[in-house]
Amino acid sequence: MITAEGVSKKFGRKEVLHQLNLTLDRGVYGFLGPNGAGKTTFLRCMLGIYPLSGGRFLYNGAPISRKNDLTAQVGYLPQKFGVYGELRVCEALEYLASIRRLKLANPAEEIERVLRLVNLEQRVTSRVRTLSGGMARRLGIAAALLGDPEILLFDEPTAGLDQEERMRFKTIVEEVSPGKTVLLSTHILADVDAICDKIIILNEGQILYDLPAAEVAELAEGKVYEVDSSDQGEMVVGIREEGGKKWYRVLSAQPLAGGRPLEPTTEDGYLCAIKKL
Known part of the structure; x- marks a missing residue:
């Protein structure tokens, strides 16, 4: 579905990604690596936020471009999620849906669905600025789920969540992942362990391993x-x-x-x- 061919990225003289080759099909992927490994840069390059220094991304066999972009097909939770604090929760989701050019048959019903998934349905009319850090993170997860996209990219999805909400996030992924491509980028293995089909280990801008989750333990x-x-x-x-x-x-x-x-x-x-x- 998504293929990276020789993807490289430099910031000045510093090479953050070095000729990455990777194929993401349907399934749940754990994208693991320590802080600074290049995980966030890779996601931003995939989405066109950063221009590539080399290589390319393909979506369904065709190079990703303005005519073949991922905007409507991807739900993305960035590492730092934020929207205008004066907006109500429902208004924030409506705004984010419009940015992604989502065509929702019933916006109110879809917003209710994603807020229920993240346990925020009681805050639908609350101002975003009144949400706690964990609630704001859950709002970001809800925004990524809008429109039931076929590709979900989560960058440090459990940052700021308590243990109960971390478990809820795992349950959400298990519920929505069938038939989708889900990439969970994190430096905390425990947050994605047991729900991933494959594990990709990235460090210093290079992929060290790309293997079934069940085989990771064998490395030790x-x-x-x-x-x-x-x-x-x-x-x-x-x-x-x-x-x-x-x-x-x-x-x-x-x-x-x-x-x-x-x-x-x-x-x-x-x-x-x-x-x-």
Whole structure:
């Protein structure tokens, strides 16, 4: 559906994306990488917000251009979402729908639907400026869902949400994702784990891995140990206490004498990829 061919982006002399090749079909993708990896830049290049320094994007086999753009097909939640604070919630969604040139058969009904999904239906007439940070984030998610687009791009979708709302977001993705392309860009694996079909790991402007979510844990095979000292291993990823003694879950590229091997998790695999263990 969407293909990146040799996509590169420079800001001055700094290359933020380096010849990325990627195909996004139907399914839920976790687009993972530490802060500064290039995830937001990639999304903005895809949407035409930033001009490319090299390569191209294709949509259904044709180069993305003014005649073949993604505006009406994409629901996008930017990393920093904001609209005029004096607008009411319903007015903000109407305004955002007009910017995307959405043709809604029944705008009021569609607005009610997306607000219900994000648990904001009681705030439909509230001024945007009165919403808490978490509520404003949920409003951004609702805006992305307007018109039931076939492509959904979420940039740090759970930033500012409490645990209950993070779980609600996962439920929303599971509910709306069938038949769609959904890209969840985040540096927090726990926020997208268990709902992704594939995981794309980006770091320093390059794709390190693009593989089924079930295979990410295998990247840490033979590299996860439990030890009694935080000085062992290359990275501490967890601590537990038993009988007054602390045990450390560590990642190590080398076998640890005296360390107890553990089954790797998806997060272990992700961290091994980022740290090149």
